[in-house]
């Protein structure tokens with residue numbers, strides 16, 4: 001049966017519409033069997049492990065970005081003529 005929390009959409013948007021969140025009831029399956037419809041879907045060990053590793057990886061990237069940003073800031077301090085360009089760069093750092 002179709003998940004009654006997300007209406008089978010698998011994800012739903014946050015109230016400000018900025019990001020999509022995986023449905024916590026069906027865990028992104030969109031459908032539930034009758035046991036799951038009462039108890040909610042259970043995440044498999046594999047999914048749990050995957051999620052854990054993804055979070056660790058994200059934290060590493062986050063730390064990496066902070067390091068790069070602080071190096072760029074140092075550089076900008078020493079090269080005031082480049083400061084504006086470097087500040088733009090710092091703002092636009094993204095890791096996908």
Ligand SMILES: [Zn+2]
Pocket residue numbers: 003004005006007008009010023024025026027028029030031
């Ligand atoms: Zn759902």
